[in-house]
Amino acid sequence: MGRRAKNKQGAPPSLDEFQESKQRKEEKKRQRDSKISNSKLQNKKVKIDSSNNKDKKKSKKNKVEEDITDIPDDLPQVDYDELSAARKSLFDNESDDDNEEEKESKLETLDDLDNDDLDNDEFDDDDDDDDDDDDDEIHEKPMFSDDEDFSDEEIEKVNAANMEEYSKQLDLEKEQEELEAEEELIGLNQVQPRAKILPPQGEDDDPASQTKDGAKDLTFIRTRMLEIVKVLENFKELSEEGRSRSEYIDQLIKDICDYFGYNPFLAEKLFNLFSPSEAIEFFEANEIHRPVTIRTNTLLTTRRNLAQALVNRGVNLQPIGPWTKVGLQIFDSQVPIGATPEYLSGQYILQAASSFLPVMALDPQENERILDMAAAPGGKTTYISAMMKNTGCIFANDANKARTKSLIANIHRLNCTNTIVCNYDAREFPKIIGGFDRILLDAPCSGTGVIGKDQSVKTNRSPKDFIDIPHLQKQLLLSAIDSVDHMSTNGGIIVYSTCSVMVEENEAVIDYALRKRPNVKLVESGLTIGKDGFTSFRGKTFDSSVKLSKRYYPHVYNVDGFFVAKFKKFAPSPFDKSKAGAFEKEKMAREEALKEGLISDDFAKFDDEEDKKIMKESIKHSLERKGIDPRTVNIDKKLTNLEEKDEEEKKLK
Numbered sequence: 001m002g003r004r005a006k007n008k009q010g011a012p013p014s015l016d017e018f019q020e021s022k023q024r025k026e027e028k029k030r031q032r033d034s035k036i037s038n039s040k041l042q043n044k045k046v047k048i049d050s051s052n053n054k055d056k057k058k059s060k061k062n063k064v065e066e067d068i069t070d071i072p073d074d075l076p077q078v079d080y081d082e083l084s085a086a087r088k089s090l091f092d093n094e095s096d097d098d099n100e101e102e103k104e105s106k107l108e109t110l111d112d113l114d115n116d117d118l119d120n121d122e123f124d125d126d127d128d129d130d131d132d133d134d135d136d137e138i139h140e141k142p143m144f145s146d147d148e149d150f151s152d153e154e155i156e157k158v159n160a161a162n163m164e165e166y167s168k169q170l171d172l173e174k175e176q177e178e179l180e181a182e183e184e185l186i187g188l189n190q191v192q193p194r195a196k197i198l199p200p201q202g203e204d205d206d207p208a209s210q211t212k213d214g215a216k217d218l219t220f221i222r223t224r225m226l227e228i229v230k231v232l233e234n235f236k237e238l239s240e241e242g243r244s245r246s247e248y249i250d251q252l253i254k255d256i257c258d259y260f261g262y263n264p265f266l267a268e269k270l271f272n273l274f275s276p277s278e279a280i281e282f283f284e285a286n287e288i289h290r291p292v293t294i295r296t297n298t299l300l301t302t303r304r305n306l307a308q309a310l311v312n313r314g315v316n317l318q319p320i321g322p323w324t325k326v327g328l329q330i331f332d333s334q335v336p337i338g339a340t341p342e343y344l345s346g347q348y349i350l351q352a353a354s355s356f357l358p359v360m361a362l363d364p365q366e367n368e369r370i371l372d373m374a375a376a377p378g379g380k381t382t383y384i385s386a387m388m389k390n391t392g393c394i395f396a397n398d399a400n401k402a403r404t405k406s407l408i409a410n411i412h413r414l415n416c417t418n419t420i421v422c423n424y425d426a427r428e429f430p431k432i433i434g435g436f437d438r439i440l441l442d443a444p445c446s447g448t449g450v451i452g453k454d455q456s457v458k459t460n461r462s463p464k465d466f467i468d469i470p471h472l473q474k475q476l477l478l479s480a481i482d483s484v485d486h487m488s489t490n491g492g493i494i495v496y497s498t499c500s501v502m503v504e505e506n507e508a509v510i511d512y513a514l515r516k517r518p519n520v521k522l523v524e525s526g527l528t529i530g531k532d533g534f535t536s537f538r539g540k541t542f543d544s545s546v547k548l549s550k551r552y553y554p555h556v557y558n559v560d561g562f563f564v565a566k567f568k569k570f571a572p573s574p575f576d577k578s579k580a581g582a583f584e585k586e587k588m589a590r591e592e593a594l595k596e597g598l599i600s601d602d603f604a605k606f607d608d609e610e611d612k613k614i615m616k617e618s619i620k621h622s623l624e625r626k627g628i629d630p631r632t633v634n635i636d637k638k639l640t641n642l643e644e645k646d647e648e649e650k651k652l653k
């Protein structure tokens with residue numbers, strides 16, 4: 001786990017707020033950088049007078065107020081005094097403004113809330129303090145107008161009342177601490193000339209990178225990362241003579257591993273996606289949880305009614321942003337969000353904001369036949385169902401039987417009556433059934449977009465994953481394409497999505513599908529936010545239409561890292577009627593990939609010896625569970641029998 005994750009962070013701001021705050025931070029960072037550079041050039045000790053700082057703080061606050069009044073009309077009016085904000089950026093050497101600190105202190109309470117989507121135990125807490133009085137209040141004091149949906153002002157007014165208590169908690173001590181840290185950092189930059197930031201040639205690391213007891217000095221490492229980024233962005237002027245760009249990059253990646261806790265392979269892969277400074281922003285964003293968000297189940301309620309009910313229970317919330325009419329962001333709550341009567345009766349689902357996007361791109365219509373190929377635990381299936389107003393038919397499939405339990409539970413809770421759950425390897429489609437109007441393939445992936453939620457990704461991913469996973473994704477996508485009806489009146493649509501930021505799992509997969517299935521094309525996703533997909537990456541060029549796909553990053557949009565691409569099938573293909581199942585497809589794909597040199601011989605093979613050991617253990621446990629002493633059974637023979645049976649089944653297939 002990374003250092004900042006350990007110091008558990010509060011929930012960051014809403015998407016719009018996040019982007020505005022980001023712009024302000026960047027401007028301040030630029031000013032700060034030039035200030036530090038000047039001070040270094042002059043090699044003078046910068047004395048920070050605390051009274052000056054107070055003035056500076058005041059003027060900063062005035063500046064923010066000016067900024068707020070400058071918000072264009074088309075953006076939602078955000079009252080910064082009422083909103084929660086992301087924790088102070090690791091590389092932001094100064095506090096943004098007083099409001100930010102105020103927001104931070106308000107958010108301390110949010111540390112208990114976790115945005116682990118649908119399976120979150122914390123939210124499933126049954127400790128529900130709601131009582132009937134609260135419900136009565138809903139009827140006695142309607143807080144929202146009768147419009148179809150509420151206005152942002154309405155929500156903010158109510159939130160203001162709820163948040164008043166928190167807004168009084170301005171933490172002056174914290175402000176002072178931050179100013180001291182700022183002073184210290186400027187001092188550090190001064191005594192360590194930029195020219196000498198790399199360890200001396202031939203030495204493993206700078207002795208100063210360790211504390212007295214031999215541990216990594218994280219303050220030193222953090223400062224060095226910042227300095228290396230500056231050098232890389234102005235290499236000609238700032239690099240040390242005789243040191244190459246790759247030496248700086250190597251050191252930076254080592255520091256990223258030490259500071260944030262990634263394995264070197266993944267750190268480098270992620271680093272390569274961005275400019276050096278943006279990479280640091282990305283790594284930083286992975287240290288904080290994304291905001292807690294819920295999706296209104298419009299089969300049972302409206303967002304306005306839901307918001308009113310939750311606000312009356314003491315939940316501080318706000319619409320996520322203008323791009324969704326069903327999402328609400330939760331700032332904090334006096335009741336467990338996963339156990340309110342509204343939750344239990346299916347009026348909402350805890351769902352990451354980015355998970356709305358593929359369904360919005362799919363744009364399901366009433367009375368259509370839709371396949372959700374990898375559906376568990378059902379966040380997207382239930383949204384599709386709501387968009388179809390419970391008409392038509394959804395096949396919600398998942399290969400993992402255990403996971404279909406939570407899929408079924410969510411479908412029931414959210415009252416989706418147009419859904420059939422099935423449990424196939426989705427590569428079996430269209431052999432099982434084809435001719436769908438639309439298909440969503442929310443593919444299994446490496447999870448590199450959701451590191452903020454699952455820190456284990458930092459150390460678990462290896463080069464093999466980025467061969468095996470895309471290999472499966474490609475087969476699944478071809479199956480999706482072959483299972484769609486190109487004659488569908490309004491459909492013929494396939495949406496491919498992942499919660500990964502890796503090119504191998506995204507652009508490379510959809511480019512592969514375009515090459516293998518010339519009867520599909522990429523079309524506009526209809527999504528109003530997102531960065532364009534890459535059309536080239538590190539020497540690889542993709543079809544120019546790949547630009548139509550959308551990328552989402554935590555540091556840009558304050559949502560999970562995500563990828564969405566929308567295809568339209570306009571002609572049949574010989575594969576539509578293919579009776580090849582998963583086994584044949586895997587075989588064909590493997591042969592093809594071997595020919596193309598995409599995979600090596602040991603690809604997706606198991607270590608037979610290792611495998612045998614595990615199987616023996618499992619047979620032993622299974623005997624014990626049945627009350628049989630394993631010593632009385634010939635386990636080797638049992639294993640051989642099992643292997644023979646397996647081989648026979650394969651042959652039969």
Ligand SMILES: C[S@@+](CC[C@H](N)C(=O)[O-])C[C@H]1O[C@@H](n2cnc3c(N)ncnc32)[C@H](O)[C@@H]1O
Binds near residue numbers: 377379
């Ligand atoms: C990203 S998750 C899906 C999340 C889901 N769409 C949602 O919104 O709740 C990917 C899913 O793919 C499933 N999966 C993995 N391999 C599969 C395959 N070959 N066929 C079908 N499903 C598969 C996994 O069990 C996992 O539930």
